[in-house]
Amino acid sequence: MLSNLEVENKYDVVKIGNDLEIGGKELVVMAGPCAVEGRKQLLETAEEVKKNGGQILRGGAFKPRTSPHSFQGLGEEGLKLLAEAREKTGLKIVTEVMDSEDLELVDAYADILQIGSRNMQNYGLLKKLGQVDTPVMLKRGYAATIKEWLLAAEYIITHGNPRVILCERGIRTFETATRNTLDLNAIALIKEVTNLPIIIDPSHGTGKRSLVSPLAKAGITAGADGIIVEIHPHPEEALCDGQQSLLPQDFGDLVGGLKRVAQAIDRKLVG
Ligand code: PEP
Numbered sequence: 001m002l003s004n005l006e007v008e009n010k011y012d013v014v015k016i017g018n019d020l021e022i023g024g025k026e027l028v029v030m031a032g033p034c035a036v037e038g039r040k041q042l043l044e045t046a047e048e049v050k051k052n053g054g055q056i057l058r059g060g061a062f063k064p065r066t067s068p069h070s071f072q073g074l075g076e077e078g079l080k081l082l083a084e085a086r087e088k089t090g091l092k093i094v095t096e097v098m099d100s101e102d103l104e105l106v107d108a109y110a111d112i113l114q115i116g117s118r119n120m121q122n123y124g125l126l127k128k129l130g131q132v133d134t135p136v137m138l139k140r141g142y143a144a145t146i147k148e149w150l151l152a153a154e155y156i157i158t159h160g161n162p163r164v165i166l167c168e169r170g171i172r173t174f175e176t177a178t179r180n181t182l183d184l185n186a187i188a189l190i191k192e193v194t195n196l197p198i199i200i201d202p203s204h205g206t207g208k209r210s211l212v213s214p215l216a217k218a219g220i221t222a223g224a225d226g227i228i229v230e231i232h233p234h235p236e237e238a239l240c241d242g243q244q245s246l247l248p249q250d251f252g253d254l255v256g257g258l259k260r261v262a263q264a265i266d267r268k269l270v271g
């Protein structure tokens, strides 16, 4: 038995606000920049997400960077820009909380709290997430087994918050040709052993722009309830993860392709 989530969690579907559900028949599309870099970049990107059929805007205000010398995010200023983008477009916001200390602040802005790969086993933070009502998207640790990932989800659930969405974002393997190895087995298996919604992140899963679209489609075919992808109006100028960010046009093409994939597996995109 991988987990007792089936008995613990009665929610097949996680509601985001009053008008969006994740985990039902309809597939959600989350997209946006890796990091919120400034007002123009974010608002331009948000318009593209909206125009091309996305429902949720992603963007980190607190960034977990491997190097302390890399851009660390705009902090609260970034959260305010996300709120402005939500106001202008009607998109919902998913953004990362890295530290228990910032939970209250990020929770005041986010529609979905993202827990990044590096924090999947930050048990203090997971317990605190049990005390909020906001849905949590728990990304898989890059070196975590499926069992460890599900047990991390149970920390949040057993501490009081059943609104957990899983996100497969690739794991570290012996392969170096891609940034990570996207684990499609995990998608199908999670659907078999839990009731939790699961999102596929082919941007971090591959680390390479040209691979994002094929792997997004593969993830949906394997049973994912939606995608999260990075897009940027000028990827070559991005302060974070430009090499894996789609141009807005590529994103539009991807959403078009996903509509056909969804139809083939008797699902549809939201909207
Ligand atoms: C991100 O979504 O930008 C991110 C940092 O993801 P991960 O935690 O999966 O590396």
Ligand code: MN
Residues within 6 Å of the ligand: 034, 035, 204, 230, 240, 241
């Ligand atoms: Mn990123």
